[in-house]
Amino acid sequence: MATRWLGVGLAAVLAVLTLGLALTGRLGLYLNPDSTWFAVGMSVVVLIGAVLTFALPLGAEDDHGHDHVHRRHPVAAAATAVGGVAASLLVVTALVTPPASLSAELAMSRDIDAPPLFAGTDAVALATTGDTKTFGVGEWATVFATATNPDAYDGDPVSLTGFVTPGDGDFDLTRLVITHCVIDAQPASIPIDTGDAAPATGQWVTITGTVRSAADGRLSIEADTVEFIDEPGDPYEY
Template identity: 55%
Template sequence: MRNPRLHALAARWLGLGLATVVAVVTFVLGVTGRLTLYISPDTVWFACAAAVVMLVVAVWSCTLPLGAEGDHDHDHGAVGADAGSLRRRMLQTAGVVTGGVLASAVVLAALVLPPASLSTQLAMSRAGESPVLFAGADDVTLGVADTTTFGVGDWASAFATATRPESYDGASVTLTGFVTPGEGDTTGLTRMIITHCVIDAQPATVPVGGVADEYATGQWVEVTGTVRADADGTLRIEPTAVKKVAEPKDPYEY
């Protein structure tokens, strides 16, 4: 015989309780500016607004008597249950419990683990999964972009798609990213590029010459230098200054 009150408490926790905790975590991350570690800044306001609505609903739901969620089920439960319905109910209960345990683990991880940016290992593992086409790529192709506003993602797109690489020769750059292994005598300067959220994050990398093996993989650096076009049309950055920096508050580009 199941305990109705315990069942009602479990049902409310698996539904409203978990959703409320997620809403609180989302709102706190948004207020502290750390939600951009997971989603694009353009969608932070929407996520925070949704969290506020969820909290309002949670407060309102507290006025409902415990177990009200299951009133509809009880109306039909009096008819009795044969072996098939019992088996179905057991499977449903097992599914709810399993889902609740997994959801609770996710929420607990969100509460215990500090927000962190995507790792260097993930960036390296995703390298080469898709063409290097990021924001500003159309302007780069047309040759009308203002390169003074370029980030790592824009330059990575320019380096990969430029039909007249000599047009970028001599451009001044100041870029911030983390170090990844490069090709030949170059070192990669990498930044994760996000369109909507961290699920679609992809690495963008530009080659920097003259600093091979001087910085550990994953070290954040600021590179000041000049874009150079080699004889074969390959573009690279020739640095005039490289300095170690702390990971930026917002480590992604969009």
């Protein structure tokens, strides 16, 4: 039974958790929505496999047709027991803990003050044409970091949503950008100038304002309004 639990048992629990998150619309807290079909499909395969294992008698996986008895080294047995308990606690904790988004503190810890890696030249090309209506924080962060002609963006209107982090302006508007899942999440930040005191770090806001280019080439957003909001149902950009 212990072998079954550490193998197909834990896998089945994770599959049920994945399907439950997908059905309640919360799988996006962990995965890029484009990967949902794969995660759900693999979960169904795992559950089918788990059901089929009931056709295998207990102990059959240890029956290799040998007459001798396999003896496990005590250290190996202890390591297996400790690993099994740790894996079980991790999976059960994931099952009973409410899903939550990554925190602002984690975003700041991942900020290595380097140009964003999640957007390419297409974002910059669109920005130069003024076609920025669909830009999120991630695209604007790329433009701000790579612009060679900052004056070209001066006066562009923006309306963006993100959470507050300390930064070069009065504060930074930040969003976590995911490629595949939360493991590869990268923070994207753009400086906001309001002339007022910065909201609390981690507060979600919607900014309406204008891109401004300073004499030194620094780009920032001059905010006309800063609306405090609750964390959106989909807190990431992709």
